[in-house]
Amino acid sequence: xxxxxxxxxAVGFALVYRVTRDSPPPAIAEVVSIPAGSEVISALNTDGxxxxxxxxGDGVMLSxxxxxxxxxxRAVRIEAE
Numbered sequence: 001x002x003x004x005x006x007x008x009x010a011v012g013f014a015l016v017y018r019v020t021r022d023s024p025p026p027a028i029a030e031v032v033s034i035p036a037g038s039e040v041i042s043a044l045n046t047d048g049x050x051x052x053x054x055x056x057g058d059g060v061m062l063s064x065x066x067x068x069x070x071x072x073x074r075a076v077r078i079e080a081e
Contacts, residue, residue: 026048026067026068027068028045028050028067028068029050029065029066029067029068029069029070030070031070032050032052032063032065032070032072033070033072034052034054034056034061034063035054035056037056038054038055038056038061039054039055040052040053040054041053041054041055041060045067048066048067048068049064049065049066049067049073050064050065050066050067050070051063051064051065052065053078059077059078059079060077060078060079061075061076061077061078062075062076062078063075063076064076
């Protein structure tokens with residue numbers, strides 16, 4: 001009886017493992033827009049956002065985009081004090 005229970009548990013664990021392993025990756029935007037002529041300093045894909053730091057003219061900007069749609073969520077100008 002105990003061996004049969006262990007067998008069912010193993011099958012259950014295998015099914016859960018396969019379902020979670022084979023799930024598709026989340027959708028990520030193919031394009032985000034920054035001003036023309038800007039120089040990208042860094043780009044990160046983290047926590048459901050795409051964060052792009054770039055130099056535009058004489059300033060440095062950080063733009064946060066929604067990773068699934070590519071829409072701009074927030075833009076911050078970075079200045080030295």
